[in-house]
Structure formats: C-alpha cells, structure tokens
Amino acid sequence: MARKRYIQAVNEALFEEMERDPKVILFGEDVELAIFADTRGLLDRFGRDRIRNTPICEATLTGMAVGAAASGYRVVLHMMFANFVYTGFDAIANQMAKLRLMTGGQMNLPITIIAGYGGGRSSAAQHSDTPYPLLMNLGGINVLTPASPADAKGLLKQAIRGHDPSFFLEASGRGAEMGDVPEGDYTIPFGSASILQEGSDITIVAIGTMVRHALAAAKQLSEWGVSAEIIDPRTLVPLDETSIIRSVEKTGRLIAVDEARDRCSAASHIAAIVADGAFHALKAPIKRITVPNVAMPYAPNAERQIHPNPDKISVAAMNMLGRQIEARPS
Amino acid sequence: MARKRYIQAVNEALFEEMERDPKVILFGEDVELAIFADTRGLLDRFGRDRIRNTPICEATLTGMAVGAAASGYRVVLHMMFANFVYTGFDAIANQMAKLRLMTGGQMNLPITIIAGYGGGRSSAAQHSDTPYPLLMNLGGINVLTPASPADAKGLLKQAIRGHDPSFFLEASGRGAEMGDVPEGDYTIPFGSASILQEGSDITIVAIGTMVRHALAAAKQLSEWGVSAEIIDPRTLVPLDETSIIRSVEKTGRLIAVDEARDRCSAASHIAAIVADGAFHALKAPIKRITVPNVAMPYAPNAERQIHPNPDKISVAAMNMLGRQIEARPS
Amino acid sequence: MTTGAPKSTTERTPTRNSAIERNFALTDEQLLEMYGKMLLIRGMEERLGADRAAGNLPGGVHLYIGQEAVAVGVCANLEDQDWITSTHRGHGHFLAKGGDPNAMMAEIWGKKTGICRGMGGSMHVADVSKGMLGANGIVGGGLAIAAGAAFGAKLEKKGRVAVAFFGDGAANQGVFMETLNISTVWGLPLIFLCENNLYGEFTPSRTVTAGNLVDRAKAFGIPCTVVDGNDVEEVWKATAVAVERARAGAGPTYVEAKTYRFRGHMEAERELLAGGKYREQEEIDEWRKRDPIDLLKRRLEASGRIKVQTLKEIERRAAYRVAQAAAFAEAGEPADPDLSADLMFADHKA
Amino acid sequence: MTTGAPKSTTERTPTRNSAIERNFALTDEQLLEMYGKMLLIRGMEERLGADRAAGNLPGGVHLYIGQEAVAVGVCANLEDQDWITSTHRGHGHFLAKGGDPNAMMAEIWGKKTGICRGMGGSMHVADVSKGMLGANGIVGGGLAIAAGAAFGAKLEKKGRVAVAFFGDGAANQGVFMETLNISTVWGLPLIFLCENNLYGEFTPSRTVTAGNLVDRAKAFGIPCTVVDGNDVEEVWKATAVAVERARAGAGPTYVEAKTYRFRGHMEAERELLAGGKYREQEEIDEWRKRDPIDLLKRRLEASGRIKVQTLKEIERRAAYRVAQAAAFAEAGEPADPDLSADLMFADHKA
Ligand SMILES: Cc1ncc(C[n+]2csc(CCOP(=O)(O)OP(=O)(O)O)c2C)c(N)n1
Ligand SMILES: Cc1ncc(C[n+]2csc(CCOP(=O)(O)OP(=O)(O)O)c2C)c(N)n1
Ligand SMILES: [Mg+2]
Ligand SMILES: [Mg+2]
Numbered sequence A, B: 001m002a003r004k005r006y007i008q009a010v011n012e013a014l015f016e017e018m019e020r021d022p023k024v025i026l027f028g029e030d031v032e033l034a035i036f037a038d039t040r041g042l043l044d045r046f047g048r049d050r051i052r053n054t055p056i057c058e059a060t061l062t063g064m065a066v067g068a069a070a071s072g073y074r075v076v077l078h079m080m081f082a083n084f085v086y087t088g089f090d091a092i093a094n095q096m097a098k099l100r101l102m103t104g105g106q107m108n109l110p111i112t113i114i115a116g117y118g119g120g121r122s123s124a125a126q127h128s129d130t131p132y133p134l135l136m137n138l139g140g141i142n143v144l145t146p147a148s149p150a151d152a153k154g155l156l157k158q159a160i161r162g163h164d165p166s167f168f169l170e171a172s173g174r175g176a177e178m179g180d181v182p183e184g185d186y187t188i189p190f191g192s193a194s195i196l197q198e199g200s201d202i203t204i205v206a207i208g209t210m211v212r213h214a215l216a217a218a219k220q221l222s223e224w225g226v227s228a229e230i231i232d233p234r235t236l237v238p239l240d241e242t243s244i245i246r247s248v249e250k251t252g253r254l255i256a257v258d259e260a261r262d263r264c265s266a267a268s269h270i271a272a273i274v275a276d277g278a279f280h281a282l283k284a285p286i287k288r289i290t291v292p293n294v295a296m297p298y299a300p301n302a303e304r305q306i307h308p309n310p311d312k313i314s315v316a317a318m319n320m321l322g323r324q325i326e327a328r329p330s
Numbered sequence C, D: 001m002t003t004g005a006p007k008s009t010t011e012r013t014p015t016r017n018s019a020i021e022r023n024f025a026l027t028d029e030q031l032l033e034m035y036g037k038m039l040l041i042r043g044m045e046e047r048l049g050a051d052r053a054a055g056n057l058p059g060g061v062h063l064y065i066g067q068e069a070v071a072v073g074v075c076a077n078l079e080d081q082d083w084i085t086s087t088h089r090g091h092g093h094f095l096a097k098g099g100d101p102n103a104m105m106a107e108i109w110g111k112k113t114g115i116c117r118g119m120g121g122s123m124h125v126a127d128v129s130k131g132m133l134g135a136n137g138i139v140g141g142g143l144a145i146a147a148g149a150a151f152g153a154k155l156e157k158k159g160r161v162a163v164a165f166f167g168d169g170a171a172n173q174g175v176f177m178e179t180l181n182i183s184t185v186w187g188l189p190l191i192f193l194c195e196n197n198l199y200g201e202f203t204p205s206r207t208v209t210a211g212n213l214v215d216r217a218k219a220f221g222i223p224c225t226v227v228d229g230n231d232v233e234e235v236w237k238a239t240a241v242a243v244e245r246a247r248a249g250a251g252p253t254y255v256e257a258k259t260y261r262f263r264g265h266m267e268a269e270r271e272l273l274a275g276g277k278y279r280e281q282e283e284i285d286e287w288r289k290r291d292p293i294d295l296l297k298r299r300l301e302a303s304g305r306i307k308v309q310t311l312k313e314i315e316r317r318a319a320y321r322v323a324q325a326a327a328f329a330e331a332g333e334p335a336d337p338d339l340s341a342d343l344m345f346a347d348h349k350a
Helices: A006-020 A042-046 A058-070 A083-087 A089-096 A130-138 A151-159 A210-223 A241-251 A265-279 A300-306 A308-321 B007-020 B043-047 B057-071 B083-087 B088-096 B132-138 B149-161 B210-222 B241-251 B266-277 B300-307 B310-320 C009-012 C014-021 C026-055 C068-075 C089-096 C103-107 C141-156 C173-185 C213-220 C231-248 C267-274 C283-287 C292-303 C310-329 D007-012 D015-023 D029-053 D068-076 D090-094 D101-108 D139-157 D174-185 D213-218 D232-248 D270-272 D279-288 D292-303 D308-331
Strands: A003-004 A024-028 A051-053 A074-081 A112-119 A143-145 A164-169 A177-180 A194-197 A204-206 A228-232 A235-237 A253-263 A287-291 B001-004 B024-026 B051-053 B074-081 B111-117 B141-145 B165-172 B178-181 B192-199 B203-207 B227-234 B233-237 B255-263 B287-291 C083-086 C162-167 C188-197 C224-228 C252-258 D082-086 D160-168 D189-198 D224-229 D251-257
Touching: A003 A006, A006 A024, A006 A042, A006 A151, A006 A164, A006 C267, A024 A058, A024 C141, A042 A051, A058 A074, A058 A083, A058 A089, A058 A112, A058 C173, A074 A083, A074 A151, A083 A089, A083 A112, A089 A130, A089 B088, A089 C141, A112 A151, A130 A143, A130 A253, A130 A308, A130 B132, A130 B266, A143 B165, A151 A164, A151 A308, A151 C162, A151 D174, A164 A235, A177 D279, A194 A210, A194 C083, A204 A241, A204 A308, A204 C083, A210 A308, A228 B227, A228 C162, A235 D224, A241 A253, A241 A265, A241 A300, A241 B192, A253 A308, A253 B132, A265 A287, A265 B287, A287 A308, A287 B266, A287 C283, A300 C213, A308 B001, A308 B266, B001 B007, B007 B024, B007 B165, B007 B178, B024 B088, B043 B051, B051 B057, B057 B074, B057 B088, B057 B203, B057 C009, B057 D139, B074 B083, B083 B088, B083 B111, B083 C231, B088 B132, B088 D007, B088 D139, B111 B149, B132 B141, B132 B165, B132 B233, B132 B255, B132 B266, B141 B149, B149 B165, B149 B178, B178 B203, B178 B300, B178 C231, B192 B210, B203 B210, B203 B241, B210 B227, B210 B310, B210 D270, B227 B241, B241 B255, B241 B266, B255 B266, B266 B287, B287 B310, B287 C141, C026 C068, C026 C089, C026 C231, C026 C292, C026 C310, C068 C089, C068 C162, C068 C188, C068 C231, C068 C252, C068 C267, C068 C292, C083 C141, C103 C310, C141 C173, C141 C188, C162 D015, C173 C213, C173 D160, C173 D174, C188 C213, C188 C231, C213 C224, C213 C252, C213 D213, C224 C231, C224 C310, C231 C252, C283 D090, C292 C310, D015 D174, D029 D090, D029 D232, D029 D308, D068 D090, D068 D160, D068 D189, D068 D232, D068 D251, D082 D139, D090 D101, D139 D160, D139 D174, D174 D189, D174 D213, D189 D213, D189 D232, D213 D224, D213 D251, D224 D232, D232 D292, D292 D308
Parallel strands: A024 A051, A024 A074, A074 A112, A112 A164, A143 A164, A204 A228, A204 A253, A253 A287, B024 B051, B024 B074, B074 B111, B111 B165, B141 B165, B203 B227, B203 B255, B255 B287, C083 C162, C162 C188, C188 C252, C224 C252, D082 D160, D160 D189, D189 D251, D224 D251
Antiparallel strands: A003 A177, A143 A235, A194 A228, B001 B178, B141 B233, B192 B227
C-alpha cells in the first residue's frame, strides 16, 4: 500500500502490464507526451513499436484496435475525451461489440479503451459527456468506472489481461486525487461492487465521480441520524446486481446517483433492476439523482446547477425518510 | 380514412410535406430507387435538387444535415438501416444533439432522420439493432417509434414541420402492414402516448413492433380473464410519463416491452419512472420484457428465442397476477 | 490498363521490378488451381441464388458472380497466416482464402454446423484459422480492421501481410483516406484491394464519385495499380508485386480491379425495385462476354497445353463440391438457440 | 509557393484568371481595415491568455496568435450572408467574420451577455446572424457542416458561399475526403481552408501525415492553392479567386495556408506537459520573425502611402476595443443557470 494519485495508479498499471506481457501495445492521439499524464514515460521504457502517437482519425483507430486484437495483440487505445468515442463509434458498436458473436466465437478481442468522461470543469458540451449508458446498451463491451486510485489500478490491469473489449472510463479532472494503492500484482474481478459504507436506512448506489459525493452525503446524513449504505458497482458491465439487491432488501430504500443524462441512464437501469428484484423490500419510491437531459453548459453556475452533489443526495434521502430539513446552499 | 400499408403512409407523408414546403429536402443513399420503397416516386415529382442519392459517407451526411438545416432548409436524411447511424454518429451526438444549447439557442435544426430498426428477419447483428436507447440518452433529439401506418404518417409530418432533430424509426420488414390512415393534413403532437386498450389489471407499455405483440397478448389475457391496458408511448423523446404513471396508478402493475437490449433500455427507463412516480400504487414487481444483452444472431431459431413475443408477455402477466398457466409453445 | 507507381515510390521499393520478373509466369498447375477455385465460387453462388429463390435461406445474399477472378487472383498470393478482410459480398473471398465450402454453406443456411455456428450468416462468414477476418455488413468496415491486422503483422515481423477487399462505393467512406494515411506513415504491410464494379447498390459510381479512385491513393505516394479484374492473371500479377513489397517491409499498395457483378446487388433485387432500373441489359451483356471464368478457360484451351478432359474433370469436381456443400448444409442441425449469451464475451456470460 | 489548379479544372472555370486580374490590388483602405482586424484579434487573444493565467476564465482557451492573417485574409472576401465553420481555435474566425468582441469575450467569461449566453464558451463561439456557424470542439467537425450549408446555398441560388476552416491535423480525419468528394460531385460553393500550422496538439504533422495535404484535394480534380498564411494579401487573393469560382457555380476550391501558432496548443500547456517538448524554441523564434501583423505593418510603412499616425491610431483603437470587450465581459451578469433545459429544443422543454 502507498498513497498515490489516481493518474499515477493508471500509469503504474500500464507500466506493469506492458512489462508483464510484450503483446500489450498502446496507441492514440498524443499518448507520447500524454495530455492526461496517464501514459507518460511509457515511450522511453517501451519504444515506439509498443506505444505511439496516431493521426487524428478515431473511426480508423477503433477499427484498428479490432484488427490488431484479432491478430493476437492486447490493445490499449487511448481516446482522450469520451466525446471522441462518438467519432470512432462505428467500429465500437458495429464491430467490437458484435464480432465475437458474429464469428461464432472465433475471435477474442482483448481491447482496453481509455477515455476521460464527465463535466464539472467548464469544458462545455463536446468535452463533458458521460457515455456509459450508450456503451452499456451495446452489449459485448465491459464498462469500468473506477472511482478510486486503487480501483483504477486493479480494474485496468484486469481489463488488459482479459479477452474482451473494455472501456476504462477515467473521471476527467480528477487525476490528482489521492488514495491508497496496493503494490504490484493487484487486480479486481469484474462484476464485484464495493460496499464503501454499511448502513441500514437507505442504499445509495453511486458511480464514478458520484461516489465521492455519496460518501460526503453519508457523512451529512449520519450527523442527521441516518445510516446510509454506499455501494460503488465499479463495473457497469458486468453489473453486480446481487450486491445492490441484497442491500436494498436490507434498507428498503434506494437512491441511484449517476453523472449521466437521466434518460436511459445507468441509474434508470439500476432502479429498474431493483423495482423488479427487490420490490417487496421497498419502503419508498426509488429516486434517481442524475444530470437532466441536456448537453453540458459551459458557465460554471449552470454546470453546478445540473450536476449531482452531496446536498442533493442527502436532501433526497431525508425526504425519502419523511424527515424535513433545509437544504444547505450548495 | 383509407387502409394503407405502413410504407405507403410514410411515402404519403413525405409527398405531402415536400408539396407543402419547398424548403423540405431529402437525401441519402439510394433514396432515388428507394430500397425501402418509402421514398419511391419523390424524384419524379420533386427533382434532384430536393431529393438525391448521396455517396456512401454517413459521417458527412449527418454533418451536412446539420449545416443544411442551419442554413434554412428542412432536412430529411434517410440512413437506411439503423446500424449505419453508428457510422454517422459523431455529428449526431456531438453536433446535432448539442448545437442548439452550445449556441445559446441561435440555431434551429429541423432535421428528420429516417432509419429502419429491429430484428426478426435474419439480417444478423449489423442490420438488426434497435438504437433508440442510445438516442434517448443523448438529449436534444426527438425519438419517434410509430407502430401503425397512421402514427407513421402523423409523426413524420410533425417531425418535418418541427424545429428540432428527430429520429423517425421504422420497424424493418413491417412496411407491408396495413392500417387506417387519415387523409391529408394529419399530424400527431410529440409526447402523447396512445392508449390502445383500456384495462384494469395490468399496464403493458409497448414500443414500436412490440405494440402488435402486446395487443396479441392482451387478447390471450382477456380469454384468461385478465384485463390489460395497452399503452404505446409513440414518442420516446419527449416521453408521455403522465399517461404511463396514471395507468399504473389504476392497475398497480407494469410490464414494459421493448425490442432493445435490456441494459439501459427504454423499458428500464420507463420502469424507473414508474418505480418513482407511481410507487405507492404498485402491487407487484415491475417486469421488463426485452432482448437480452447480446448482438442479434442470424439463425431464425436463435433470433426467435431472444425476441419478445405475445406468449412471453401474457405469461409474465399471469405470473404477476399470481395465476399459474402453461406457456403455449411459441 | 496498368498505371505505374510514382517514381519516388519505385525508388523506395527496389524489390518491385525483380518481383515482377520472378512472378511473371504462372504454372499450368497454378492456373488450373485458379480455374477450379473460380468454378467453385461460381457454383456455390449459383446454388445460393437458387436456394434463396426457393426460400431455403433465412437471410439475404449478395452474390459475387462475375468478380471471381479478383478474389482468386489475389488470394493465390496469400498463405493461411496472411489476413484478409472482406465485404457484404464476401463468399468469394471466404472460399478463395481457403474457407471450407461445407461450413460456409451451412452458415448461410443458419445451421449449427456453420463456420460461425449459425450466428453470423452470409454477411459475416469468417474463418480466422485461414486468416479470413470476416465478411462485413458495414461498407468500409473491413479497411481499418485490415490496417490493424497489418499493424500486428508488422510488429510481429513474420512477414505476414493483410489485404482489405472493398468496393468502389466503400472508397467514398472516410476510413479509406484514414487507413491510406496511417498505413503509409506506419509502413504497414497492407494491400488496398478495390473491386470497382461500377455500382454501389443501385447507384452508378460515376454519379457519386469525383475523379479517379486511384488518384486518391496516389496522393499518399504509394504504388498504385489498376488492372482488368476479370483477368485472373493480371490480378494475380499486380497482387504478387504488392504482396512482395509488403513482405519486404516496403509498405502498402493500392490495387484496383475493374470488374462487374452480373447479378443484382442482392438476390430478389427485381422484386425490391418494383420495376426501377439503374443499369442497361446491354451493359450486362457486354460484360458477360468478358466472363472471368470463360476468359481463363479459353486461354487455357488456346494454350494447347491443357487437355479438354483435364478441364472437364475440374468442372466436374467443382460441381460435385458444391453439391456436397449444399447437402452438408441441408443436413445440418439448426443453430443452438441459446448460444448467443455464451458467445458475447470470452470471460463471462452476457 | 502557389501551385496552380490542374489544367482540366482551369478550363472548367474561365472566371478564374479574370478574377485574379480584377482582385489583384487591395486598396489602402482594405489593407488598413485588415491591419485593424488582425490587431483586434491579437489583442483579444493576448488578453484572454492573461485572463486565463490570472484564473479569470472558467474554461481553457486555444489561442490563434500567429495565424491572424488567415482568418482576416479569408473573411475579407465574405459577406454576412456567407457561411463559415470554425475549429477549437475559433476566436480569430469569429472576429474576422464580424462577430462582436464584447459578446465573444463575455461568452468566454461564461456570462449571460455572451454571444451564446454563456452556454458554449471558447470552443463554441458562434454568431449565426453573421454567418459564423460556430467554433467546434470536434476536430474535423466543421467540414461536413460547411458542406451542408454550401448545399443549402447552392439550392438557394443567391450566390452564398461557405468556408470550412480546418487544421492540418483535421485533414487526417476521413470527413475531409468525404466532403471533398461530395462537394465536388455536387458542385458546392465550398472553400476548404486548411490552416497548416505544422502541429496537431503536441504531434508534428509530418510524423502522422503521408504526402502533401494538397495532393489529397487535387485527387478530386478541383483547383488547389497553397499560400503563405502569414501574408494576408496572399491569403486574400487566393480566397478571392476561390470565392469567385464558388459564387459563379464552379464548385469547391482547396486553399492551404502555411502558418504557425506562436502560443501553445492551449494556454497553460507547459504545466500540462511537465517538461515534455514537441518543438524547438529556435523554430518559434524563426516564425516570429514572420509575424503576420509585423509583415503587413512593414509593408504599409514601406509603401510610403500610409502616415505613421494612421497606423498608431488603428493600433490605439484596437487596444481600446479589447479593453472595452474585457470590461464588458467582466461587468456581465453570470449566465442563467436554468437556461439549458429551455435551449435544448425549440419546440419543447428538455
Ligand atoms: C455503413 C453502411 N452504409 C450503407 C450500407 C448499405 N449498403 C450495403 S452494400 C452498399 C453498396 C456498396 O457498394 P460497393 O462498396 O461498391 O460494393 P458492391 O456492392 O458493389 O460490391 C450499401 C450502400 C451498409 N451496409 N453500410
Ligand atoms: C474528434 C477529436 N479528436 C481529438 C480531439 C483533441 N484535439 C483537440 S485539438 C487537436 C489537434 C488539432 O490539430 P489541427 O487540426 O492541426 O488544429 P490546430 O490545433 O493546429 O489549430 C486534437 C487532437 C478533438 N478535439 N476532437
Ligand atoms: Mg461496387
Ligand atoms: Mg495544426
């Protein structure tokens, strides 16, 4: 264990996996100087055969990832901001997500796509999307949303060693956050949620950046005498439905917190799963705290307005419990 | 009123709107000879300035739709199969869905994109996707799923006259289905669901092709003494949440039937809305009947296996009502 | 009909001319082998056309009839370890690359015994063990996949090459330019094999295509050759040179084969178009006079070196192989309907 | 440094030479106007750089400093009714096309008084009333939008034209080839304005780009010109010819302006790269010697026709305009935080 920044954990995972397996290659736009710092230093260590800058051509990069993986390599493709995933979406949705089925299982596609997602930094609509609902619906693609440096390391290593396409989604602008990271060979199996805090009154499922807000809300709530259970699914595909359902069966209440737009969000899907699987335990309506169905505005106050935050979560929880409190000005 | 085929209704709507407004233009791959027959005859009537074949270049076609609309035209873009929407996804997700907000409302983008969606014809994974969950999550784009010839005409005319981007999704292979279609100037406002059958025991919300299955299931159910209310949202963006919630408040039970993959599907979102908005009326877990999270297989039996059908719906309904019956072999 | 590579390029690739020298002559065995392969493809396709018409196939088929010389001429230069990516019109590529006719036919019938276990069908026939990375339902979809496989081949340094088959219609997709650029900059062992059959679906290429396709590739400074795609020897030669360059590490080549499809874009096209027309019967007749199989047969006969019985025997064997494949397909069990959830991921169930 | 258009094309466009004739000379008024615009852009950008460093701006900015001659030289040929699409480096295009400095500055400050009401910010400044369809955060995103606007212009038959500004990096995106193809086939009044500043982010173009960009456009048989992008007169002339062709219905033209950005890809680049380097200081110094504003100023002084005070007065006015804009931005109220739901759709609330 050592305290590390989120981006260091990612960088460390890349170093270790590239050391471990010479078949691991990494490419993308400006990965050499590393605009997000996550790929920094790899070039000096591994050389241009294994890590290199590409031209700007996302449609081809995603397709090449498929071809290179089919030909026996473990591909890490860095796509910078998640919005650029749309530019290369064809090979993701039509090839990567479907080829294994279409070929009757002839192909494994060990591909890890790294992208920064989410708002909160006045990067405006074309650099702030949270794309995991789209990726979740495609099928055939693992979706990882590591919220801590340790999870970042463990999930990235697991993804690179796996045999399927995975999206590794880093929360943009949070690379400097610190956390304890296990040394060396640390992997996290997909589909295992982490229960960050046990509680009895209400279950709060939070994704990615929202985990931090959920934990802050839980603190507020405990001051107000409410015991919240905080669950981070860590991977949305595969999704650990059992842990979520078991928790709601205990607490009887659910708030799903998601940075994605509300319509067909991960929060919607989690709510649907619970409305089916834990229905008889439910004591209150299932609440979603998400981003409304808008593109991300630029102005900080407008962005703040629509973003989930600890107050929105704790207030929703108090309302579900039928306790009135004043929302603190956020 | 006259009985018409679904595809005739679409074709009629295009003729009428192009007659009505010279600013309406239509382009796409092979729209002149009309592979789906929906654009047939338009060329002879309106000439190549207003309808023309394009090169195969979806990424540019969606972007051109934005530019032509911004410059004052009402654009109808035919994209053939919905999977090709992914090929042109960048301008849809990054431009079309966001430009109005990003420009502070300076632009209206009257764009109607027509695409055929869904499986059931052994067209395999790259010609069978049901993409509306992705489109719903984008925000900024209306999503229309007309299930009948009349709705097809009314919604398409509304879309072409509107001021925003709309996806008009035709169920592939169902162009020959007949229905009564109002003559002339018939439009349907967005966001108004149609209640196709009133009922008191259970609410079945069905989308697009699934509406037909839901109605068939309702017949079975009535034979078994169950009164089902059948709701077709008709537009998923905007979504008529009120009609759905009101119905569940009456029946206390909901099955959402959706041809999309289950994860983050429209069915998931509808379930989430009801689990929040109609919670206190619910008497049973909310069920989703969707396609599992797989790419569409080619073999007819494999496709049939995963597709929703009337029996799956009626059996689920009976189980929710706690009545055991044998599922008929489907 | 062959345009040479830009001077600068020729200089970059001294192997080129020697390659032409050495590869110039095809042996009779090679030619007869090609003749047999072309007949096999033709026979399989005609059978599929008949089966589609008879309602035996669950899905549609895009037939390759008329273009056989391209797939066969190209793949005769490839080993199993070399990669190809194909198109929606992929049966010919599959068979030319060594794919099993039985398994292909069964696939298109939607059977468990199909090469993709009935999960892919006509537009997705693939045989990874033979380096055939799949037909593709997305126009242009194979280009970047082939570039990726070529990148792998370059890193691997075992002399593998990749060939991307694509049509004149696909050449208007941006990935064409993108893959030309990256494969040239990275010196990838990739051959851009454009099958220019003058149409994309029901649209004549000239109405949607500016300039000559070959000039788009020339702009990147790579060798470009345009050949008669109905002449299997010409196709073979041009590809031999390109493959040699690729194996020698000299980078990508563009080869355009001018050819023609005798059948519709897809079977049952006439019903679909309800009287709509996009080409003249005269044009089809003209091209039929240059049927790639007849061309080769006449040449073999004219050579005087080949016995009539030899050809007859090859024709008989091809016909038999087709009948075998059809019987195998028909006899196969239906696909496993529960398979899809197991196949989506290697590491967990969907 | 100018390569003429292919002969065939010249023939297709008799207007071309006459255009050059008539447009050859710029009046002093025009030159002084351009000088003022370039100073305005420079001043606004320097102010934004300072504001970003001072932490006054909520978001990042990509500055145009060093490339001013391109936007100004191009837009001097355009009317408000003509369309342009821009890039992530769009402030210069916005101002050159006649956008209001106050409204732009306020936008980048995230204020209600911003041209996009604070919803877009630096990467999305747009003024549709001036034909400026927006900066764009997607590299290559403006090309197809411009082609669509050009299609509208062609149908409308009012002589409007569209200009798509894009960078050398964007020229590797497939939409570049796609839009070249469709605009040529359809004869669209579109100018492809490539600002080749040698880098895309931190990647030298030559390391990711095969051949010369201009050859990609030539492959479509349209006129192509490469000009010194730091010489506003050269840029203006080349664009004048292209605009004339477009208005005359003769179709698209490719104009490549060789230029350079003096600042980083984005402000605070140094911190971001933590010591990483992608270009040499010497190179920057060399280009600074060819600062487009100095070039024009020296030329005006050398002409002897312009009084020193005249230039001083223009410089003073530009500086004042910048100060005004900054004051306006700072004084503006914050954006309306509830606006987004109203703006997503014209016909209903999101
Ligand atoms: C991305 C995409 N767009 C459109 C289609 C529909 N489509 C199938 S084949 C075809 C024409 C392809 O023409 P070409 O590349 O010349 O191949 P050919 O059919 O002539 O062999 C089109 C437009 C598709 N399958 N994929
Ligand atoms: C589709 C997409 N991919 C990547 C990026 C990240 N990005 C922003 S600017 C840039 C470089 C663009 O280079 P160029 O087109 O030459 O413009 P310049 O910055 O030199 O003005 C990149 C890769 C983006 N914004 N959009
Ligand atoms: Mg073709
Ligand atoms: Mg550049």
